[in-house]
Amino acid sequence: MTNELNYILESKNVNVYYGELHALKDINLKIQKNSVTALIGPSGCGKSTFLRVFNRMNDYIDSFKIEGDVFMEGQNIYDKKVRVDELRKNIGMVFQKPNPFPKSIYENVAYGLKIQGIKDKEFLMDRVENSLKQAALWDEVKDDLKKSALALSGGQQQRICIARALAVEPNVLLMDEPTSALDPISTAKVEELINELKEKYTIVIVTHNMQQASRVSDNTAFFYMGDLIEHAKTEDIFRNPKKERTQNYITGRFG
Amino acid sequence: MTNSKKNRIKDKLFEYFGIACTFFGLVMLAIFIGNILIDGLTRIDLDFLQNLPSRKPEKSGILTAWTGSLWILCFTTLIAFPLGVAAGIYLEEYGKKSSLSSLLEVNISNLAGVPSIIYGLLGLEIFVRVFSLGNSILAGAFTLALLILPIIIVATREAIRAVPPSIRAASYGLGASKWQTVWHQVLPASMGGIFTGVILAISRAVGETAPLIVVGALAYVPFTPSSPMDEFTVMPIQIFNWVSRPLHGFTINAAAAIIILLLITFIMNGIAVYLRNKWQKKISW
Amino acid sequence: MTLLEQELKDLRQELLNMFLAVNNQLTKSEKSFLEFDKDLASEIANSEKRINSLELKIDRDCENILALYSPVAVDLRFVLSVYKINHELERIADIADGIADYVNDLDSGFPKNAVKDVRIKEMFIQCKSMFENVIEAFEKEDTSIARRVFKQDELLNQINLNGSKNIIKNYSEKNAKSLFFLLSCVRKLERAGDLIKNISEELIFSIESKVVKHKKKK
Numbered sequence: 001m002t003n004e005l006n007y008i009l010e011s012k013n014v015n016v017y018y019g020e021l022h023a024l025k026d027i028n029l030k031i032q033k034n035s036v037t038a039l040i041g042p043s044g045c046g047k048s049t050f051l052r053v054f055n056r057m058n059d060y061i062d063s064f065k066i067e068g069d070v071f072m073e074g075q076n077i078y079d080k081k082v083r084v085d086e087l088r089k090n091i092g093m094v095f096q097k098p099n100p101f102p103k104s105i106y107e108n109v110a111y112g113l114k115i116q117g118i119k120d121k122e123f124l125m126d127r128v129e130n131s132l133k134q135a136a137l138w139d140e141v142k143d144d145l146k147k148s149a150l151a152l153s154g155g156q157q158q159r160i161c162i163a164r165a166l167a168v169e170p171n172v173l174l175m176d177e178p179t180s181a182l183d184p185i186s187t188a189k190v191e192e193l194i195n196e197l198k199e200k201y202t203i204v205i206v207t208h209n210m211q212q213a214s215r216v217s218d219n220t221a222f223f224y225m226g227d228l229i230e231h232a233k234t235e236d237i238f239r240n241p242k243k244e245r246t247q248n249y250i251t252g253r254f255g
Numbered sequence: 256m257t258n259s260k261k262n263r264i265k266d267k268l269f270e271y272f273g274i275a276c277t278f279f280g281l282v283m284l285a286i287f288i289g290n291i292l293i294d295g296l297t298r299i300d301l302d303f304l305q306n307l308p309s310r311k312p313e314k315s316g317i318l319t320a321w322t323g324s325l326w327i328l329c330f331t332t333l334i335a336f337p338l339g340v341a342a343g344i345y346l347e348e349y350g351k352k353s354s355l356s357s358l359l360e361v362n363i364s365n366l367a368g369v370p371s372i373i374y375g376l377l378g379l380e381i382f383v384r385v386f387s388l389g390n391s392i393l394a395g396a397f398t399l400a401l402l403i404l405p406i407i408i409v410a411t412r413e414a415i416r417a418v419p420p421s422i423r424a425a426s427y428g429l430g431a432s433k434w435q436t437v438w439h440q441v442l443p444a445s446m447g448g449i450f451t452g453v454i455l456a457i458s459r460a461v462g463e464t465a466p467l468i469v470v471g472a473l474a475y476v477p478f479t480p481s482s483p484m485d486e487f488t489v490m491p492i493q494i495f496n497w498v499s500r501p502l503h504g505f506t507i508n509a510a511a512a513i514i515i516l517l518l519i520t521f522i523m524n525g526i527a528v529y530l531r532n533k534w535q536k537k538i539s540w
Numbered sequence: 541m542t543l544l545e546q547e548l549k550d551l552r553q554e555l556l557n558m559f560l561a562v563n564n565q566l567t568k569s570e571k572s573f574l575e576f577d578k579d580l581a582s583e584i585a586n587s588e589k590r591i592n593s594l595e596l597k598i599d600r601d602c603e604n605i606l607a608l609y610s611p612v613a614v615d616l617r618f619v620l621s622v623y624k625i626n627h628e629l630e631r632i633a634d635i636a637d638g639i640a641d642y643v644n645d646l647d648s649g650f651p652k653n654a655v656k657d658v659r660i661k662e663m664f665i666q667c668k669s670m671f672e673n674v675i676e677a678f679e680k681e682d683t684s685i686a687r688r689v690f691k692q693d694e695l696l697n698q699i700n701l702n703g704s705k706n707i708i709k710n711y712s713e714k715n716a717k718s719l720f721f722l723l724s725c726v727r728k729l730e731r732a733g734d735l736i737k738n739i740s741e742e743l744i745f746s747i748e749s750k751v752v753k754h755k756k757k758k
Contacts, residue, residue, distance in 0.1 A: 055428065057424065057427065057428065060427070062351065062352060084430075085430040085431070085432060086430070087430075088427070088428060088429065088430040089429075089430045092428065092429070093424075093428035095421060095424060095425065095428070097421055099419070099421035099422060099424070099425045100425075101422060101425065101426075101440055102422075102443075102444055111426070111429060111431075111439070112429035112430060112431075115429065115430065115431045115432075115435045115439065116430070161425070164425075164429065165428070165429070168429060168430065210612070211610060214612070238612045238613060239612075239613060239616070239617075239749070240613060240614075240617075240749040241613055247613050247614060250612050250613055251544070251611065251612060251613055251614060251615050252542050252544055253542060253545065
């Protein structure tokens with residue numbers, strides 16, 4: 001990777017502690033704009049924690065402590081002046097299990113805008129339609145937007161969650177194992193979607209499925225025991241990783 | 256005899272024992288209700304509901320008692336519901352895990368177990384005397400509200416805890432504040448559980464006698480209350496009063512009033528069950 | 541050991557068997573050629589069938605591993621290289637078989653002088669040495685041994701270049717058939733050298749992830 005590339009997120013010497021546990025150790029990583037970056041590693045390696053560093057979702061954990069700087073487009077997001085709700089409008093998140101609100105499809109997608117105080121019905125409808133289209137769900141649900149989102153299939157629910165995140169027009173989309181609860185066909189749809197979304201958004205995805213990482217991502221970062229072991233182009237990681245630990249992990253020879 | 260045969264016999268024996276245990280309570284209840292129904296059913300008519308209490312049993316009615324109960328019910332709910340739910344939300348969503356919060360938690364659980372007469376004495380001292388509310392509906396309602404507050408708080412917390420954390424995470428992830436998350440997501444999703452708890456608590460309050468006697472509810476009130484500061488009586492006190500009279504006619508009145516009181520309690524429990532089922536069906540995670 | 545590791549170990553053993561079987565064919569073809577031993581030549585033709593079926597089996601195993609285990613990185617390179625080496629080995633076996641065919645086809649032996657002039661014995665020895673080198677490189681996963689064959693191949697090329705000239709020198713009507721066969725054998729052995737070189741390239745790719753094909757080798 002050369003320097004001319006445009007980086008949107010950057011972590012500088014980030015250390016994270018949960019009480020006594022040193023969960024992330026001196027992580028330096030830059031994330032390229034309009035690319036898909038996959039974070040891989042065994043359970044408990046810190047990849048999910050690292051993902052949540054970017055939208056400060058760890059702040060709710062009492063014992064959480066962070067050192068170092070995290071920048072989004074040059075702005076330190078852990079600065080006292082930064083408002084967390086503003087930050088999260090810029091950095092959307094999709095979770096492991098589809099977690100639509102127990103409300104209608106429309107209400108789900110419009111929620112992020114409504115809590116910003118937007119009441120204009122036409123504007124809301126426009127955004128809802130757009131977001132659902134981007135999430136490749138519009139054709140499936142356009143006739144029953146009033147239906148409860150919980151009545152949809154798991155794959156559709158997850159795409160609702162993606163549409164919901166897109167509705168507030170973020171720059172970055174964080175995805176925490178977005179397909180681990182989905183069947184292969186829904187998984188394929190979500191992966192296809194990720195590939196399309198990267199035109200407009202920067203995507204960081206945590207995944208346990210290495211083939212998924214190799215399919216959807218441009219860059220891959222391998223974490224192990226809180227250390228960032230290797231970060232490179234995905235094809236380099238999967239063809240010829242530089243570090244032995246990475247190789248052991250991706251070929252399944254671990255421990 | 257083989258071991259498996261022995262086991263089978265033991266199994267059967269316990270089954271019969273269990274059936275006996277189950278039916279013991281039910282049979283007792285059935286006998287009690289049957290007795291009451293035989294005594295009181297014929298006494299119930301529109302007049303019984305509309306008449307004021309009187310010295311003559313056949314002219315006596317429960318108008319003051321049930322209106323008093325209704326007043327007490329409304330005010331108790333108005334006081335206890337917001338207080339209890341707000342406290343529950345605070346403890347579950349805002350309260351940090353500290354020694355203070357665990358102290359609070361232990362005390363709330365303890366409060367739920369305090370005998371109701373103690374609440375009566377507390378109400379007498381604080382509401383009747385210190386706040387000089389007198390023997391009024393308001394004093395009674397405050398006292399009962401205090402009594403059921405712990406139940407509502409516990410029920411609220413249980414209901415809130417049942418809302419999956421993923422819903423909160425989703426809301427925070429979209430930039431919602433804590434209050435927005437509680438108001439738009441957590442409360443609507445836990446309302447079924449909260450209502451159920453509140454209704455069960457209130458149906459307990461309807462049957463309470465001791466604290467109200469201490470606070471000063473009167474056995475004989477010759478008028479229906481027209482403001483929260485009026486004196487009052489409630490159904491259980493009316494029943495208690497009638498039962499202790501020597502005339503047989505009053506015993507029949509008491510039976511009839513018990514039927515009405517049981518009816519109210521059953522209806523409220525029914526509403527609670529209905530609400531729970533309805534909300535559970537709507538939200539399945 | 542993971543399931544994939546077990547499969548790869550089995551595959552490695554199978555390919556080693558293939559290596560050894562082909563080495564056997566090569567040795568036998570040399571002997572049958574130099575001693576004009578027709579019995580041995582028939583034996584080679586029979587063993588060829590066994591090698592063909594071994595080739596198919598390795599092919600299928602590679603396909604299975606790719607389909608079922610989705611290997612990556614070093615594992616993927618290993619399977620890919622086994623797949624290719626397998627084919628090269630089969631073609632080397634074909635060469636041994638082809639030489640045996642010529643032996644079977646001739647009534648009398650090859651003209652002694654011509655055999656000496658075209659230096660075919662040297663070619664056989666060089667081929668065998670190269671082949672043993674790639675077997676050792678494969679067994680020990682040692683690319684420095686594999687790299688030796690690039691230099692060794694130059695001798696084969698050089699002998700081959702002078703092949704036609706030496707045949708013409710010995711040409712006579714009577715010997716025409718056996719001389720053509722002899723020249724074909726020279727060509728075949730030169731080809732075998734190239735195939736061995738390909739195997740060496742695959743080994744280097746598999747172990748070092750370096751592509752040395754179509755590049756100047758050191």
